[in-house]
Amino acid sequence: MKKFEAVDYYNIDDLLTEDEKLVRNSVRSFVDSEVIPIIEDSYQNAEFPFEIIPKLAELGVFGMTFPEKYGCAGMNNMAYGLVNQELERGDSGLRSFLSVQSSLVMYPIFTFGSEAQKMKWLPKLATTEAIGCFGLTEPDYGSNPGGMITKAEKVDGGYILNGAKMWITNGTIADIAIVWAKLDGVVKGFIVEKEFKGFTAPEIKRKHSLRASVTSELIFEDVFVPEENLLPESKGLKSPLMCLNQARYGIAWGVTGSMLACYDSALEYAKTRLQFNKPIASYQLTQDKLVTMLTEITKTQLLNYQLAKLKDSGKVKHTQISLAKRNNVEKALEIARTSREIFGASGISSEYPIMRHANNLESVKTYEGTHEMHTLIIGQDITGFGAF
16 A cells, blocks of 8 residues: 655645654554555445554544543644544544544543542543543534533432433443533533433434444433532533534644545546546646645645644634634535546545545534534624624
8 A cells, every 4th residue: 555645835744843743654654554444344334443443542642632640642732633634534433533532521521520530531531441422412402502401400419311412423332421411500511421321322324424433312311420420610601612622623633634635636546547648637627626725735734733833832712723623624625526526437436535535524514613603703703793
């Protein structure tokens, strides 16, 4: 198999540290050797490639920005972004697994949990001995999570949870769910363990997108959650939104990986595909498409680099992350579609990754905040007027 080399038109690699490049290259090699050979079959069969997860965990990528005392790598956000990029070059479903485990499960435990909760769960989640999921979205409340109807009621020794969550990545295979519910009208976070009576997580089947990923519904019917499973520092809708902010950061980086995969495939195909006795890469219209793709990739790489610098310096704003998520997913989807045009009929074949990335990106564009919601988040920031 040809070793993958990502396009880097503005020499951004020169700005990375040796440790950052080492992490990136390790995951890049993992994707080449472990993911690319199997991912099309996983997608076609609608099966998550769970067998490769323990190997991925050995690279230390899960919760990699958290301290070593919790069994994590203690790396920076630049390295974490690069890992997301490489995994999504393989498939959005794999990056989604990393994103949920790290940003939506380990992050709330680290940020809102007690020390006992951190010591109990973070090391297990880092090795994937335990798998987690994040329950915020409901059947009738997506872009408006504050309208959630899942409720917790205080009882002796804990809480009774009732409600349902929808479109939950990893739900069926998760050992724990970070569930957000209203307690006396205030949003709080709970660690719900899979064996709790009344908790079920049926898988959502027959998807056209993210087929190599487990998507589920979470159902809570008088589920008793012990007092020690309440995330004590969680309070209000701001808490789950902080988690989503972490996930959106990973998405901004991740979709760059899908761009790189589509561009690289389209460029190589255009050089070898002959029409009218010449490679189609020699025609102006094809070159225009390739140059446009390269330009958007380069802009995205620069956005991601500066975003990581802001995050590592503690200066990043959630609106800046929204801008990157909004722009990068939109451009990734455009690049996937343009790549399909270059491939012609071959672009729909599973021999190439184009349609798989395009279909996955349709979901990525909507989850963790739709394109429209991020538009309004940024619009409010620059005008001072909320238009939700």
